Amino acid sequence: MFRILTLLSFTLLLSGCSGNWGWYVVDPTTPTGMTNLKFMASGAYNTILMSVTAISISVVVGLLVALPGLSTKRGWRMFNRTYVEIVRAVPILVLILWVYYGLPTLSGITLNVFWAGVLALALSDSAFQAEIFRAGIQSIARGQYEAAQTISLNYRDTMRYVILPQAIRRILPALGNQLVYMLKMSSLVSVIGMQELTRKANELVVVEYRPLEIYTILVLEYLVLILIVSTGVRWLERRLKASDTA
Amino acid sequence: MADPIIQMQNVSKFFGDFQALRDVSLDVANGERVVICGPSGSGKSTLIRCINRLEAHEAGQITVGGTTLTDAPVDLEKIRGQVGMVFQQFNLFPHLTVLENLCLGPRRALGLTDAQARDRALMYLTRVQIPDQADKFPRQLSGGQQQRVAIARSLCMEPRIMLFDEPTSALDPEMIAEVLDVMTELAASGMTMIVVTHEMGFARRVADRIVFMDKGEIVEIGTPEAVFTAPKSPRFKTFLNQILNH
Numbered sequence A: 001m002f003r004i005l006t007l008l009s010f011t012l013l014l015s016g017c018s019g020n021w022g023w024y025v026v027d028p029t030t031p032t033g034m035t036n037l038k039f040m041a042s043g044a045y046n047t048i049l050m051s052v053t054a055i056s057i058s059v060v061v062g063l064l065v066a067l068p069g070l071s072t073k074r075g076w077r078m079f080n081r082t083y084v085e086i087v088r089a090v091p092i093l094v095l096i097l098w099v100y101y102g103l104p105t106l107s108g109i110t111l112n113v114f115w116a117g118v119l120a121l122a123l124s125d126s127a128f129q130a131e132i133f134r135a136g137i138q139s140i141a142r143g144q145y146e147a148a149q150t151i152s153l154n155y156r157d158t159m160r161y162v163i164l165p166q167a168i169r170r171i172l173p174a175l176g177n178q179l180v181y182m183l184k185m186s187s188l189v190s191v192i193g194m195q196e197l198t199r200k201a202n203e204l205v206v207v208e209y210r211p212l213e214i215y216t217i218l219v220l221e222y223l224v225l226i227l228i229v230s231t232g233v234r235w236l237e238r239r240l241k242a243s244d245t246a
Numbered sequence B: 001m002a003d004p005i006i007q008m009q010n011v012s013k014f015f016g017d018f019q020a021l022r023d024v025s026l027d028v029a030n031g032e033r034v035v036i037c038g039p040s041g042s043g044k045s046t047l048i049r050c051i052n053r054l055e056a057h058e059a060g061q062i063t064v065g066g067t068t069l070t071d072a073p074v075d076l077e078k079i080r081g082q083v084g085m086v087f088q089q090f091n092l093f094p095h096l097t098v099l100e101n102l103c104l105g106p107r108r109a110l111g112l113t114d115a116q117a118r119d120r121a122l123m124y125l126t127r128v129q130i131p132d133q134a135d136k137f138p139r140q141l142s143g144g145q146q147q148r149v150a151i152a153r154s155l156c157m158e159p160r161i162m163l164f165d166e167p168t169s170a171l172d173p174e175m176i177a178e179v180l181d182v183m184t185e186l187a188a189s190g191m192t193m194i195v196v197t198h199e200m201g202f203a204r205r206v207a208d209r210i211v212f213m214d215k216g217e218i219v220e221i222g223t224p225e226a227v228f229t230a231p232k233s234p235r236f237k238t239f240l241n242q243i244l245n246h
């Protein structure tokens, strides 16, 4: 009887150590698990802050790059094409490394990890934003410009009050996609030491030797973030549609 | 002519190799109502779009209210301030309410305050007989109502000249009269009007002169009585028979 019991507990112990799962590292009912979870979740702040800052910049830059792309002047259009083609060709990871390690040598300006990450993400995304804006603006009928011209609106007011409000409604789903993309790509900034979700997970893995459990939680963290974003975008789209018809 | 507000001398317009206007000359007196008719593709739209420079002509000279049309932004501003235009497809701003459609030009281009622009908008909405639709969006209105809003939007800029490009062609038959009534009232108020239309009843009632165009040329000009009783050119005769028996 005693022998059987020893054997059983021995087997259990073995399976706990060498089996596939060891959820105790992230078990919220134990103090260690809870501490680990809090540690992992604490990266969310930087992931969100970095992504939102980067996309705010890239939307503005993207618009500023898109407008010359719509010009009747060939030189302006060339500028747009060159910018988009070059920026789009560089892998984001390479851009992050270049901005963080290369740019200081080139310009004398040293960026901290956060701003280097934001700059690289924004730069990379701005090429896509430029294409999205260009397509969105081009989809607005010529009659809208002509009507604006006949009531004496200048270029700026035409864009601000007539064209962009309509274009933005059309490109909102695409902008939402870009934010999702940005949240995911921000994980790459972990390589230069940014304390965001992926970096936190990596650091915990080094301590706990439980990559499967910890990275599974990481996957869930991104999943939750992105579900929140896409729900938000869908809500916004519905609201804009409602304000059109109500 | 005593007091020409519009002078077109030997105006030619090309789209690539295709000549849309051939040596067109036309003077319009202050307060005059001119109706332009002619087969599809004869250059009617192109002619009136040259007057407010939605199209730039290649040869000849156009003078509007003493300002000769060139590419200079100052001249363009002067012209656009004097010339209103109503389009076949209305070209209302779909994301703005009726009131916002009307107030945009006065606020941004004429520098009126919100209250002034609003008062003016409501006055012209009353004039086109839809004072109660101010807070609706264009898509909530019938075609006839939308076109009347478009007329009011132009009038809010208080132009000296109104151009109409087939304003009733996109309307269901039962809505044509309400738009023509507004235009007839406008004509009675002394507005200088150039109207591209095939509504010959309207032309007979309102026009001082009728212009017949074909293949980019003005083929015949005359008073309604002269033109309808005895058209000189065979092409005009054929055209009139076609639309009157239609």
Ligand SMILES: Nc1ncnc2c1ncn2[C@@H]1O[C@H](COP(=O)(O)OP(=O)(O)O)[C@@H](O)[C@H]1O
Residues within 6 Å of the ligand: B015, B018, B020, B038, B039, B040, B041, B042, B043, B044, B045, B046, B047
């Ligand atoms: N933007 C353009 N590009 C090329 N051809 C054009 C353009 N606008 C008009 N045209 C051509 O010019 C001719 C006259 O057009 P239009 O003035 O619109 O005729 P209408 O108004 O009498 O029907 C047509 O043959 C038309 O195809």
Ligand SMILES: [Mg+2]
Residues within 6 Å of the ligand: B044, B045, B046, B165, B166
């Ligand atoms: Mg036409």
